[in-house]
Each structure stands twice: as structure tokens, then as C-alpha cells.
Amino acid sequence: MSELVVRTVGLSKRYRGGVLALDRAELRIERAEIYGFLGLNGAGKTTAIRMLLGMISPTAGHAELFGRRVHAEATGLWRRVGHLVESAAAYPGLTVRENLEVARRLQDARDRSAVDRAIEKLGLGEYAGRPARTLSLGNLQRLALARTMLHDPELLILDEPANGLDPAGVVEIRELLRTLSRERGTTVLMSSHILTEVDRLATRIGIVHRGRMIEEQSADELEQRRNRRLNIGARDLGAAGAALRKAGFDPQPARDADPPLLELREPRALDAPDSVAKLLVEAGVPPTHLAVAQEDLEQHFMRLTADAEPRNA
Amino acid sequence: MRGLAAAFYAEALKARRSLVPWVVGVFATLPPVMLGMMMAIKKHPDDAQRFGLLTVKSRLLVGAVDWPTFLGLVGQTMGAMGAIAFAILTAWVFGREFADRTCRIMLATPTRRSSMILAKTGVAAMWCLLLAAWMIAASFAVGAIVGMPGLAWPIARDTVALAGRAALLWLTLMPVTALIASVGRGYLLPIGCALATMIVAQFVNATGWAPWFPWCVAITSGVTGTHITAASLAIVILTGALGMAATLLWWERSDQTA
Known part of the structure; x- marks a missing residue:
């Protein structure tokens, strides 16, 4: 049986003032999965992530990591977790190396060479002696990612990991996460607005909208559920429509x-487009265009979130 | 214990690399330097007039030009200025985590939040004590440069004892500033509160309730001849202890959304 690394049970958060940020979210993430957590701004992603990290407490339900209930002082748990919440941050007066050394000690990572390894892994060697305040957004993001990986965590919780990275950096991080998942069995929970990135990397995808999980599927299941259609072009579309x-x-x-x-x-049209072509030819309106099209994750996401909007009368 | 050591290392490094404690150090040097200048003007009015300095005002501000007068004035000024300097340092150590958005780095690590808070309090206290020592040393240096007469061992000893007493009382109240920096998620609110407290303290002092208002007790503790009763001391200690407990509780229990 596969091991559940992340599990939430009816996880809810209502902030003071009555805003329901997350409503009975049920997350199940297994070991070595790369879970793409999607949602519009304010959908509840960061609230969920903060609750998984014990930064805020739920108003109902609970979260478990590695089978243990999450709370702020679950210090044993945090040895196994690396996190990047919202934007990358670092102590501006400290150099890249000093920032990582501080993080290494706070993470109680005994291996002193972990800092050098993280600097090398994230390509920060050139900037190791520079104060963090002089870093570009992309390098600050690399520093934040290096910090999350210092202690070789079993679970990475990353809010917008590709934020600020250039295209080469995005590919680099994608490969790094994929390698960690494949070779070390690291579980990754990542939220991102770059849906193509999530589409390429995630093995499971959850979509949260207005505080509610509206879909959670494996990447394969999702592939099946995305809308497919057969697009048909003809010189006389009216006649083609009538024949169909x-x-x-x-x-x-x-x-x-x-x-x-x-x-x-x-x-029956999607499975046998050739029969549709034959039908149109026999009706005297041969197709000028015939192609099966499938919505991408972005279109799927937009359709789902639009469907979930309350309709105006 | 390892967590506490790690937190101390982090806080000490952050404080050392920050400009703020050094700037506050320069700011805290101003009272003895300015009072020393006034003393020098009073001592050499003809030279001062030649340079266009304010001899009349200096005469109004100070009495005799000697060590007891100078150190008495420094003690009074530093009671208030030192308190603001302590508040700025404490507000910075706690509030910067919110201003730099680094608060979340401290959370969800094997180092307990209480260790982080104890380390912050310890490092802020060390900076404050260094600052107090620096202000005393600067006062003696300025007095020596001006060449004031009348320095005797008992005067020097009493001055250091008074300054030390004031510094310790202000340190005891420091957790209240830490609490305001935490709840206010930044350093501006606690600095504003420190300034407001100074104004309120003047009013309380005028009403005769000073021995019951912890900040008045701390302000007057640097003044020569002030006797602090056991009840006043207990109020200061209780206020500080409540501030510390509330700060720890806030970090443990409240939602961390910064």
C-alpha cells in the first residue's frame, strides 16, 4: 500500500470578519507524487499551505503530514519538510552563504557541507558571497529554493517555485524536482500560476476555487477528462451541419x-474521425479540415473555475 | 538546547550585519556630546562668541561647569533618550522579520518558536547593554575632553550605578516593546508607542502617580537621588514578565500570515 505523506480531513479556515478562505478541503498526496495545487488568487491555496505548515490553525478539520497531526510545535515533523511560502525572502544584510548557514542551523541539519551542496545545486556559486539585498528576483528565488532543500527533506511544499525565474531556470527547477521525486522519492506539493509548468511536471492535480476543492485527479485521469472535440471545416458549413x-x-x-x-x-466521432470524413464525402461536402483537439490544462482550469462561478440571474 | 544555540547564532549574525544598531549607537552619543558642548561654551564664553555659538542659551541650560552637574544632566537626558534607543533596537530585532517578510523562514523549522523569541530577547538585551556602556563611556570621554573639574571616584561610581540601574529597568520593560512589534507586525508601531509612552510618562509624573507607572519608574531611575520603592520595582518586573509571557504566547498561538 502506498504511503500518504499529506492528508487533510475537512480542513477549513474562516478568518476573523467571516471570510471563509478554505472550506472542508480533502487532500491526499502519496510519497514521490508531484502535486500541482491550482487556483486563482485568493482561492485558498496559500491558506491551505500555511495550515499544512502549522503557521495558521484551522477553524475546522485537521492536517496530517507523514501520518502525524500538524501543529506549530511539531518540531520533529519540520525536519522532514522544506517549504517556500508565497514570495522568496531572505535576510537582506546576510550573504547567500550566511542566509543558508542560518537556515541550516535552524533546520538542525548536522552536515556542514549541505550549504555548499545547495549552492552548487541551485547554481548560486557566483553569488555566494553577495548580500541577499543585491540579488535579482530570480537569484533570490534560487536562494529560497536552496534553503528548502538544505536538509534533504522528504516533502517539499513550494508556493510558486518558478516565480521570477528565467525560462532556463524554469526548466532547471523542473528537472531538479523531477529528479528528486524519481530518485529520492521526495514528495512535492507545488502551487503555481504557470499552468503549462504544472501540466508538464505534476503527477496529480488539485484545483481549489473560492475555498473549495473542485477537482482532484491524477494527471492521467485529468488527461481523460479534459474536453476533446472533433473540429470540422468545409466549404459549405451549413450543408455539412445538415449532413451530420x-x-x-x-x-x-x-x-x-x-x-x-x-x-x-x-x-463515436472522436473515436472514428475517418467515418465522419466518409459521411461528409458521401454527402457531397468533403471536409477541408478535420482534427481532434483537446483542451490544455489552462483551458480546462478556466472552464472549471468559470463553471464554478455563481450564475447571475 | 541546539535549537536555542542555532537561534542565538542567527540573531547575533543578523544584528551584526544590520546597520540599525550602529546608527542607534551614533544617535545615543548625541546627548553627552551636545551637553558637553554646552559645558564647553559656558566654560569659554569668549571663544564661543567668536565662533557665533549660543552662549546665552548655554547659560540657561546648565549650572556650574563641573562633573557632578554634567553627569547629572547626562543622566536625566539619557533616561529618556536611552529608553527610545532601547525601544528602537528591540523594535528592530522583532519587527524586521515582518518588514523583510522573513518571518515565515523562522516558522515550521525544528527550532522551537520559544527558542527564537528567547534568542531575539537575549540579543536585543545584549545590544541594549552595549549601548548603555557606550553612552556612559562617551559621557566620560566628552567630560574629559571638555576638561571639567571635580571628578572623584564616588561621583564616577554613583553615575555608573545609576545608569546601570536605569538600563536594567528599561531592559525589564523591553518585552512590552517586543510584544507590540510582534502584534503590530513591524517596527514602526513599537517606536511610535515608545515615543507616546514618553509623553504619557510626563503627564503621569505631573499627577504624582509616577511610582505606579512602570515607564515613569524607569525614566526617573537615572536621576540622582531618586529612590525606587520595592512596590515600584515589583510593578516594573511584573510588567516585563507579563510582556514576555504575552510575546511567547502570541508567537505560539496566533496565526502567522506575514
């Missing part, structure tokens, strides 16, 4: 298509 309707399909104008297209969502 006659054959029992329900063609609809494709949204935002230029030039205009029809789309079919029926499984």
Missing part, C-alpha cells in the same frame, strides 16, 4: 474558430 445532423450527430459552431468550424463532442 441527419446522421444523428449534434454539430455546434466551434468557439473562437477563425475561419469558422463545426465541432462534434460525441465519442
Whole structure:
């Protein structure tokens, strides 16, 4: 049986003033999973992350890491966790090396060479002697990530890990996280606004909206659930539509298509586009365009969050 | 114990690398230097007039030009100025974590929050004591440069004892500043509160309630001839202890959203 590293049970937070930031969230993250935690600004991601780290206490429910209940002074737990919450921060007057040395001691990591290893791993060698206040946003992010990995944690909780990184840095961090997960069994919980990044990296994805988990799927399951459609172009779209309707399909104008297209969502069309082509040819309106399209994570996310919005009467 | 040592290392390094304690040190040197200048003007009025300095005002400000007068004035001024300097240092040590958004780095680590707070309190206290020692040393140095007469061992001993007493009382009240910096999530509110306390203390002093108001007790403790009763001392200690307990409790229990 696989080991649950993160588990929340009805995790809720209502702030003073009545704002319900998180409502009965149920998270299950297994060892070595890379969990993409998605949501719009203010959806409740950071509140959930802070509750997982014992920084804020839930108003209902609870969180468990490695099977142990989370609370602020669960000091034994924090040896196994590395975290980056919201934006990268560092002591501005301390050099990169000093910032990491402070973090190493606070993390009670006994291995003194951990600082050098983290500097090398995150490509900070050139900046090791510079005060943190002189670092660019990208290098500050690297420093913050180095801090999270100093003590070889089993769980990494990263809020926007790619924030401020250049494209090469984004790829580098992606590969680093993938390697940690694959080779060391490190579990990663990451929130990100860069959905393509999450799409490439995450093995499981949870979407939170207005404080509620509206979807949680493995990347494979999600792949199946994303909307697929067969886009059809023809010189006479009206005639093509009539032929399709006659054959029992329900063609609809494709949204935002230029030039205009029809789309079919029926499984029998998606599974056998060649039969649709044959049908149109036989009806005298041969297709000029025939392609199965699938929404990407961004489109899926936008559709889900739009569907979850309360409708105006 | 390792956690406490780690927290002390972190706090000491942060304080050493910060400009604020050094700037406060310079700021705290001003009272003895300015009073020394007034003494020098009073001592050499003709020279001072030649340089366009304010001889009339200096005559109003000070009495005799000698060590007892000078140290008495320094003691009075430092009672208030030192208190503000202590408040700035404490506010900085606690409040910077919010201003620099580094608070979250301290949390969710194997080092207990109480260790972090004890380390911060310890480092702030060390800075404050160094500052007090520096202010006393600066006063004696300025007095020597001005060349004032009348320095005797009992005067020097009493001055150091008075300054030490004032510094210890201010240190005892320091956790209240730490609490305000924590709850206010920054260093501006505690500095503002320290300034406001000085004003309130003047009012309380005028009403005759000074022995019951801990900050008045601390302010007057640096003045020659002030007797502090056991009840006043107990009030100061109780206020400090409550401040410390509340600070620890706040860090343990409240939501950390900064």
C-alpha cells in the first residue's frame, strides 16, 4: 500500500470578519507524487499551505503530514519538510552563504557541507558571497529554493517555485524536482500560476476555487477528462451541419474558430474521425479540415473555475 | 538546547550585519556630546562668541561647569533618550522579520518558536547593554575632553550605578516593546508607542502617580537621588514578565500570515 505523506480531513479556515478562505478541503498526496495545487488568487491555496505548515490553525478539520497531526510545535515533523511560502525572502544584510548557514542551523541539519551542496545545486556559486539585498528576483528565488532543500527533506511544499525565474531556470527547477521525486522519492506539493509548468511536471492535480476543492485527479485521469472535440471545416458549413445532423450527430459552431468550424463532442466521432470524413464525402461536402483537439490544462482550469462561478440571474 | 544555540547564532549574525544598531549607537552619543558642548561654551564664553555659538542659551541650560552637574544632566537626558534607543533596537530585532517578510523562514523549522523569541530577547538585551556602556563611556570621554573639574571616584561610581540601574529597568520593560512589534507586525508601531509612552510618562509624573507607572519608574531611575520603592520595582518586573509571557504566547498561538 502506498504511503500518504499529506492528508487533510475537512480542513477549513474562516478568518476573523467571516471570510471563509478554505472550506472542508480533502487532500491526499502519496510519497514521490508531484502535486500541482491550482487556483486563482485568493482561492485558498496559500491558506491551505500555511495550515499544512502549522503557521495558521484551522477553524475546522485537521492536517496530517507523514501520518502525524500538524501543529506549530511539531518540531520533529519540520525536519522532514522544506517549504517556500508565497514570495522568496531572505535576510537582506546576510550573504547567500550566511542566509543558508542560518537556515541550516535552524533546520538542525548536522552536515556542514549541505550549504555548499545547495549552492552548487541551485547554481548560486557566483553569488555566494553577495548580500541577499543585491540579488535579482530570480537569484533570490534560487536562494529560497536552496534553503528548502538544505536538509534533504522528504516533502517539499513550494508556493510558486518558478516565480521570477528565467525560462532556463524554469526548466532547471523542473528537472531538479523531477529528479528528486524519481530518485529520492521526495514528495512535492507545488502551487503555481504557470499552468503549462504544472501540466508538464505534476503527477496529480488539485484545483481549489473560492475555498473549495473542485477537482482532484491524477494527471492521467485529468488527461481523460479534459474536453476533446472533433473540429470540422468545409466549404459549405451549413450543408455539412445538415449532413451530420441527419446522421444523428449534434454539430455546434466551434468557439473562437477563425475561419469558422463545426465541432462534434460525441465519442463515436472522436473515436472514428475517418467515418465522419466518409459521411461528409458521401454527402457531397468533403471536409477541408478535420482534427481532434483537446483542451490544455489552462483551458480546462478556466472552464472549471468559470463553471464554478455563481450564475447571475 | 541546539535549537536555542542555532537561534542565538542567527540573531547575533543578523544584528551584526544590520546597520540599525550602529546608527542607534551614533544617535545615543548625541546627548553627552551636545551637553558637553554646552559645558564647553559656558566654560569659554569668549571663544564661543567668536565662533557665533549660543552662549546665552548655554547659560540657561546648565549650572556650574563641573562633573557632578554634567553627569547629572547626562543622566536625566539619557533616561529618556536611552529608553527610545532601547525601544528602537528591540523594535528592530522583532519587527524586521515582518518588514523583510522573513518571518515565515523562522516558522515550521525544528527550532522551537520559544527558542527564537528567547534568542531575539537575549540579543536585543545584549545590544541594549552595549549601548548603555557606550553612552556612559562617551559621557566620560566628552567630560574629559571638555576638561571639567571635580571628578572623584564616588561621583564616577554613583553615575555608573545609576545608569546601570536605569538600563536594567528599561531592559525589564523591553518585552512590552517586543510584544507590540510582534502584534503590530513591524517596527514602526513599537517606536511610535515608545515615543507616546514618553509623553504619557510626563503627564503621569505631573499627577504624582509616577511610582505606579512602570515607564515613569524607569525614566526617573537615572536621576540622582531618586529612590525606587520595592512596590515600584515589583510593578516594573511584573510588567516585563507579563510582556514576555504575552510575546511567547502570541508567537505560539496566533496565526502567522506575514
